[in-house]
Amino acid sequence: MQPQSATNAPIVERHEAEAVNAAHVRKPLYEKRKKIFPKRAEGRFRQFKWLVMLVTLGIYYLTPWIRWDRGEHAPDQAVLVDIAARRFYFFFIEIWPQEFFFVAGLLVMAGFGLFLVTSAVGRAWCGYTCPQTVWVDLFLVVERYIEGDRNARMKLDAGPWTAAKIVKRVTKHSIWILIGIATGGAWIFYFADAPALLKSFVSLEAPTIAYMTVAILTATTYVFGGLMREQVCTYMCPWPRIQAAMLDENSLVVTYNDWRGEPRSRHQKKAAAAGESVGDCVDCNACVVVCPMGIDIRDGQQLECITCALCIDACDNVMDKLGRERGLIAYATLSDYASNMALATDGGTTAIDPGRVRDADGTFVDKVRHFNWKIVFRPRVLVYLGVWTLVGIGLLYALLARDRLELNVLHDRNPQFVLESDGSVRNGYMVKLLNMIPEQRTITLTIDGMPSAMMRIAGQAPGDGRSFAVGVDPDKVTALKVFVTLPKDKLGEAQDGFSLIAEDPSSHERDEYQANFNQPGAAK
Template identity: 90%
Template sequence: MRPQPVTKAASVERLEAEPVNAAHNRKPLYEKRRKIFPKRAEGRFRRFKWLVMLVTLSIYYLTPWIRWDRGAHAPDQAVLVDLAARRFYFFFIEIWPQEFFFVAGLLVMAGFGLFLVTTAVGRAWCGYTCPQTVWVDLFLVVERFIEGDRNARMRLDAGPWTLDKIWKRVVKHATWLLIGIATGGAWIFYFADAPSLLKSFVMLEAPAVAYMTVAILTATTYVFGGLMREQVCTYMCPWPRIQAAMLDENSLVVTYNDWRGEPRSRHAKKAAAAGEVVGDCVDCNACVAVCPMGIDIRDGQQLECITCALCIDACDGVMDKLGRERGLIAYATLSDYASNMALATNNGTTAIDPTRVRDADGAFVDKVRHFNWRIIFRPRVLLYFGVWALVGIGLLYALVSRDRLELNVLHDRNPQFVLESDGSVRNGYMVKLLNMIPEQRTIMLTLDGMRSATMRIAGQAPGDGRRFAVGVDPDKVTALKVFVTLPKEKLAEADEGFILTAEDPSSHERDAYQANFNRPGAAR
């Protein structure tokens, strides 16, 4: 009998249940993308992903519009990276350029936090909070709304270019581009006053760099979230290849419990009636249909798996319909999996008998979805948490104890000293007073040491002295030209140098600088 030709529509239906990425058939380092049409999942993990997407996108898009009153001398945007003024504002915290170690410390905390989360619960970052995952979820919402769920999208993609297909594709891609524009637009608002920048942006009066930034982020969001999707996670992101070093036998990962599911059978009732041993997996491929990476979790852990747990929701839904216990696919540790495999092994052979893992009431002996405290209380997790907490405590202490007044002194290089007509020697210094609060202050600048020396500040009070009151502007650097003069008969005092001190009498904040005084004939 001659085989019947397979139509294009029939081939689409047949591909519904086939994984695009298969663990037993490793692909080359890079290959042409095969489109994945994930089915919408329903369940507790999908609801959690909706919540994470709502929270993260709300934070990203709305944060620049939060106002924070800092007075008349500072911007009132709660979160702002002010490149022109070289400031970073985060609600009540203001970071100056010399305090960049706070940003570096936060990056260190983020790195160890990622190590900590991965060691404890696998690729939870990738599955729930990674920007790529969040925006792909958003793009999939748009795609499903316009083109329908999995089967409808597959038929549309395989079908001819009709007016309906063209219309849906144009609307979908236009919506993706609008999301990309909103993404880039939200990003630039972190670097300037959002309401003012929005007005100038719409009026085409914004700086060119603003339009370039929006264009670049629009393109990357559209391409990565809409056209490349899983390619970004598989080929561009290094984390799938690094995560293996973070995992051990007590790390939580999404696991297919083949000790319970094998051997699979689509006809479990007939097999049971015939006396055959079958597992709980009915080979429905629901786990494959919902996977955004197009893998079959039953093949074991794979590089493409982002641990989003949607396959757990799909499988639990099938188990509910069949009246069987949930957890055929679950978050589990390799240690628990090995223990269950040992229980399910029949007389030391590799044949799996699920009935061996049930108690007298028919319930499974070891429910791997139960929380295991070994996940947290183990050396690697505690080490990462300790480093993370130590860096955080150090940053918090530095933030609380930091002074908001700084003094910087730079000696004139040319000339290094001036010999006056009466034989006295004068040195010049550029003094900068950093007032790091949004309030006008009066700072007392004092010369300590070299008892015979006097100080004069250009443009300030006339005359020489050893102590001057200097008004400094709020949240700014006040630059002063200071001259220190030592009489001819007291030049020997120059060897000890002097200390320039800046102090705020009201807050008792002070900073000091040990300075050198140059004179003729002294070794320098």
């Protein structure tokens, strides 16, 4: 049951609040921060944000503990950046240093994905999945649990430093610091075996860099999420300024429909009895007090707005109490907003008369009652989607088509050749066989070209030959010192050089390198 007034009208609580980041006030460049005490919101968007926070934090904290069996010769951590071995493991995918273009491609996809999301649905990244937003939400959960909701926190902040206040503040900040430690601790687990690193970290035997990393991330998480909050988004993050270039009249953004809400009135029944035309906004400030950025969405689009949609939940709850249609504040495009404004405009002027856009039952006529496909099917979004898709397909093809055997050859620089006593010429090469699977393999190394040339591999089977079987360790680089000798009367064969071929007979993987052969008078 909703509380009723003496006249049987629903009572809507009015919050005495003023936007901290007011759009109509020109603030100085440097100004002391005004604290924001956002009220807990309830509604479908708040529930969605809880879900996103749970999923994103779960992924971040739990991923290093997921195991993935790669065999006895490779780590069993599903996601691991192994700096010492210069490998990046992601479940069944293993990236070597020379394959860093995969990481670069993923970064390109992330960038165009952000452009795509922003051009279609505004700053959805900022409002729901940005780490700053997620951790601030987490810190606010702790703050509300210890100090209470908005009014209680404001009263506590303005009150004297009693023992109870000190206990609450120390408890809150202690938990914030613990969250920061957990954040930094989770990060370092991505760079080493998580169980082993945790054991050494607790026993104070971990590398110094691990403790330094945790300390830095603890400090940044605590300061950004607990102390600075909205200032990070407003002053430190460049995206609010960049995202304006991503938006157009068909981008979905959080909008106050002033064609329906204006003029505002706190006493609508009295105004209606007096024959005054009023909008649906009762000026309760519910949208202001729930905003984590401290803005009033009724002032229009602002740089600080992260489109978290909590103001939509707050306003919808008020409309429900008043028995009016939801959507006074809603996700809308500028194009749809302009169409609705046209319905509410009298004779082409800007004087708004909400009474002109009501049905017979008093419901507002909203031209936008269905999903606007222009949000998706427009050139800007399709270009971003096309580039994102092409990069993704290219990376997927490269991943599926790549060989897991590579051959690198480096000719000796000093000396470039050796003249032996019988007049034959010998060249030396450093050959590296990259076995990029966690299994022992036998690779055949063969000379192709220079029919009279013979090869010898230091430390391998004695004698000369044109082909050798070489055992290579799993998931490692095997370095070989190779000597190629050409008889004195066959030096003319060296004109076109030769090829070194590495091949795995079992999988038919093959790599080839075209090498030069240097000789007296023709050194290269």
